[in-house]
Amino acid sequence: MNQQTKWSQFGVLISVFFFWGFVAASNDILIPVFKEKLHLEQWQSQMISFAFYVAYTVGSIIYYLVSKATGGDILNKMGYKNGIALGLCVSAVGTLLFYPAAESASFGLMITGLFIVGLGFSLQQTAANPLAIVMGPRHTGSQRLSLAGGINNFGTTIGPVIVSIAIFGSITAGSTNVADISAVKTPYLILGAAFLLAAFVFKISSVPNKINLDDDTAKVSTPTDVTDSLHLTGSRKGATDYGQLWLGMIGIFVYVGVEVSTASNLPEFMKQHVKTDNGLPFPTENIAPFVSLFWASLMIGRWTSSVGAFGVSKSAQSILRIIVPYIAFGVFLAVNKIANHDITPFYIYAFVIIALIIGDFLSKGNPARQLLLFSLFGITALIIGMLTDGMTSVYAFISVGLFCSTLWPCIYTLAIAGLGRHTNEGSSFLIMMIMGGGFISLLQGYVAGDNLLGIQWSYIVGVLCFAYLAFYAIRAQSILKAQGVDFDTKEGDSFEFENKH
16 A cells, blocks of 8 residues: 555544543643642542543443444444544543532542543544554554654643643742632633534544455565564464463553553652752642653653654654654743743753663664663663652653653554454553553552652552563563564664654
8 A cells, every 4th residue: 555644634633642642641730639639648649540541441341342242343333533523522521520520629520520531532542543554654654653642742741731720820930829629620621622623523524434454464474574564364363362462461551550650649759859949848839840741751752753754764864863852842841931830940851861862773663672671761760760859859750751652652563463363352452451550550659658668669660560561572572573573674664663653
């Protein structure tokens, strides 16, 4: 299939990627506010992340059961863009609950609303990811998905800032605004209206409603390159008969877990371990830019890895891989400057980004190699954060976002390689494991109690997650080579494929 990327359709599609990021990162602002105002334990505040991410799994299970009951895949029946539109409407219903939740300061209503938003996102994810891949040449499908991930992380960058402004007002250096929980309703009601508008746009857009990858799958019998290796005809009974998949399911669980829990526990860490110039605990209303930087770190990594989607030469790609991360960093600085935050403390982070660039070049496009390198970088960052204090620890924990930025595509690529006709089934199982974001956050919140490890040493949970991912990088490559799939066989092809997310 030698087609050009359909950028007009792709532009409509990536709007939902933005929404996913906006809501996910905004949760990290809601956590400390509700914890403080409702006097919650740290593990109780993590129920915000738990409800949101477990909704992905519940949604995937509902999707699977309904598909089985009706004798066919739901999206193949209703259509992909129709599925996204339906998912947007479901999410809009969830945002309506934020009005009574905010007015009554009801924690239960708020997490119920987030759960419903997550249910809608689950259906959107199931439809949008394969659409991003097919909207253009197959060999750049991975880069398009990476570009979509970069848009997702633009949402994660501005989400905490906007929600923080809604709750605290426009924050300036030294201000002491008081949190107003009732103000939470405004941004989420606006978001709900945006969901409905996007659903209408999808219905009238030219985004494909039907896709068929069966023919492509059936044509390939041997791995001639990395792209084709993903379309091998699976010879086993089911997707979980492949070691790379079920080990990858655990990989997705712990990857989303370490990503979400590192960010969602950061506000509490800063309140306990960072002091202002006058020796007072770091104020909750000034934490938003740091949460924003964590999620912007994922944007930095994903923008960097998407440069191959635009068809530039290899030499130009090498230059862009150095320039693009700092362009993304500049977006973070600009957003927070507009929001009247003091951005001078963040300039030093430019040096931390160098580690991402080095790791990106060392990986040479091999997903297993990049997964191993970035997992080791993540372990190092967390250990530094646990052994130091103050802003050194904060920036060490934030840098975990850089090293998580490309792990989803690495794990996803390794997990579905060689599955052939079982690829869609395997993909749905991987989406289910997004629930790790909820369970790992809850676990870290529990061990962060003063009677257990405390907030700083609770990050050992993240170290264990990265340790498993390093193991998976080594084990999956071994399993795939035994099946005839080698990501180093054609360096050029594997480079483009790896840089997808």
